[in-house]
Amino acid sequence: MKTQALSLLGTTRLLSRSDGPVFAISDAYSTAVPDTDLPWLKFNPFDPTLSPDEKLRQASGYMWAIMAYIQEGNINSGKVSTDWTLCNNPVRKWFHIPFQTYEPLNGREFVHGLTREAPVTMELKSDGGSRQLKTTMWATAFYNPAAAQSLSTVWTASGKPVIPKKNFHFNEGSVIGKPLFTTATSNEYPYLTNLPVWRANINAPDFCVCTPSSGQQCTFSEQTEQCPRTVSNVSLLQFDIAVRDQRSPIGWAYGTFVADGQRKSKEPNPWNRISPLGLMWGNDTPPMGTAAINFPANPRQTGFKDGVIFWNVADMMNLQTGGGHLGCNGRLNGPADNAKSSCLSCHQTASVPDADNKSPAIIYQFGNFNNNNGQCLAKPTALDLKIDRTYFKNFQCSTPFIGPTNIVPVPDYLSGRPKWISLDFSLQLSISLTQWQEWQLAQQHPGMSPRSPGSSFLPGLGAKPAF
Numbered sequence: 001m002k003t004q005a006l007s008l009l010g011t012t013r014l015l016s017r018s019d020g021p022v023f024a025i026s027d028a029y030s031t032a033v034p035d036t037d038l039p040w041l042k043f044n045p046f047d048p049t050l051s052p053d054e055k056l057r058q059a060s061g062y063m064w065a066i067m068a069y070i071q072e073g074n075i076n077s078g079k080v081s082t083d084w085t086l087c088n089n090p091v092r093k094w095f096h097i098p099f100q101t102y103e104p105l106n107g108r109e110f111v112h113g114l115t116r117e118a119p120v121t122m123e124l125k126s127d128g129g130s131r132q133l134k135t136t137m138w139a140t141a142f143y144n145p146a147a148a149q150s151l152s153t154v155w156t157a158s159g160k161p162v163i164p165k166k167n168f169h170f171n172e173g174s175v176i177g178k179p180l181f182t183t184a185t186s187n188e189y190p191y192l193t194n195l196p197v198w199r200a201n202i203n204a205p206d207f208c209v210c211t212p213s214s215g216q217q218c219t220f221s222e223q224t225e226q227c228p229r230t231v232s233n234v235s236l237l238q239f240d241i242a243v244r245d246q247r248s249p250i251g252w253a254y255g256t257f258v259a260d261g262q263r264k265s266k267e268p269n270p271w272n273r274i275s276p277l278g279l280m281w282g283n284d285t286p287p288m289g290t291a292a293i294n295f296p297a298n299p300r301q302t303g304f305k306d307g308v309i310f311w312n313v314a315d316m317m318n319l320q321t322g323g324g325h326l327g328c329n330g331r332l333n334g335p336a337d338n339a340k341s342s343c344l345s346c347h348q349t350a351s352v353p354d355a356d357n358k359s360p361a362i363i364y365q366f367g368n369f370n371n372n373n374g375q376c377l378a379k380p381t382a383l384d385l386k387i388d389r390t391y392f393k394n395f396q397c398s399t400p401f402i403g404p405t406n407i408v409p410v411p412d413y414l415s416g417r418p419k420w421i422s423l424d425f426s427l428q429l430s431i432s433l434t435q436w437q438e439w440q441l442a443q444q445h446p447g448m449s450p451r452s453p454g455s456s457f458l459p460g461l462g463a464k465p466a467f
């Protein structure tokens, strides 16, 4: 479809310089044939009657069953550099999402199709002191046939989306895998030792930011000039999974694995030199008047109701690099994610962008928003407590993200619909629609500057498309 060319915009002149594979998008969603055998159903971490130990065992078994399923046919190509070439999978088809940040700063690079994520600064403990290292994460995501069949209702073969008018849902059995690679090296983070290293066409590791010569935003040319890309090494740090599973009280399980390359040095499969950090199916919503940072009181001792954390894995990372490596009060989040958030806190906001091309803000996750309001603050105001209750609420899959209107503004859909249209927790799907709308706008106004990264998630900065 047409989107393939767009995903690779501006990269063709670099192809001759590549010594590795060249990314090809897998987007024939309508050809997807969902699996009938789902091996992870042998495990049930969601059963509320499990003992704490059994819950951990079930979660670990579940996560590794998902990982084996995601890897099947996608690895063992002979070289780690050609693994995850989805089009070559002999077992089942896997798929990417189109329109992932097509602009020069963050857009899909041409070797593996990685896109740039938020910057991560981590404290290094290796040299006895505490050095702050600025890094960037680069990632991609793979959708299984059940998920792709659902995507085919939005991303049709014409390359033009059918924008959902009601809450979108992924099929039961949908699985999404997302490896995240860091610009840090194993000298800096020793747990990266023995992990797969990819060559990818990236810009500066310390997260190059473009300064516009005029106006608020850089043009594409300014971005390309100020933040040039080169083919450099990135190392696997984190592997996220998301599974549509009706046994979960919210309909999804979100989990992540992290690099554990020193302890797993004998593991023959390089993609398995990782350990589960945790699995979550809810946010352990704080009761009225209690801050999310103080609830539950002792998660390490008493655990979370809506998930599990493998504390020894978090401890292993914390010995080498500071940062906590989890989210708010130990709720699940990866080392590349924000410590004030959690996987679900961020993902449950995923919505169809409105006529202003806005979606509910994920910026609260970073604290310090609008007069320093935010989530997971240590000294919350009354408004911050409401933000906690909104962003750490448990939302059912495929239901609108709602909250007080000073926290979650009412959308401006042309239909007049007053509630956000859910995209069933898929932020990539939300981004793809936002960027498609942006692209329509850019075609109507050729001189228009592109948005700055993430601005579509900032209320007030959207640009109104003319349709």
Ligand code: HEC
Binding pocket: 117, 139, 140, 141, 176, 177, 178, 240, 241, 242, 254, 255, 256, 332, 333, 334, 337, 338, 341, 342, 343, 344, 346, 347, 362, 365, 425, 426, 427, 428, 429, 431
């Ligand atoms: C602060 C926000 C935020 C947090 C926290 C977060 N994510 Fe994401 N995630 C995103 C955004 C934005 C995207 C889409 C862009 C991309 O792929 O990076 C995404 C993409 C994904 C995808 C690809 C599927 C999709 O369509 O969205 C998966 C799977 C995923 N994240 C899992 C996780 C897991 C597991 C965690 C916790 C360990 C997590 N995420 C934490 C923002 C977040």
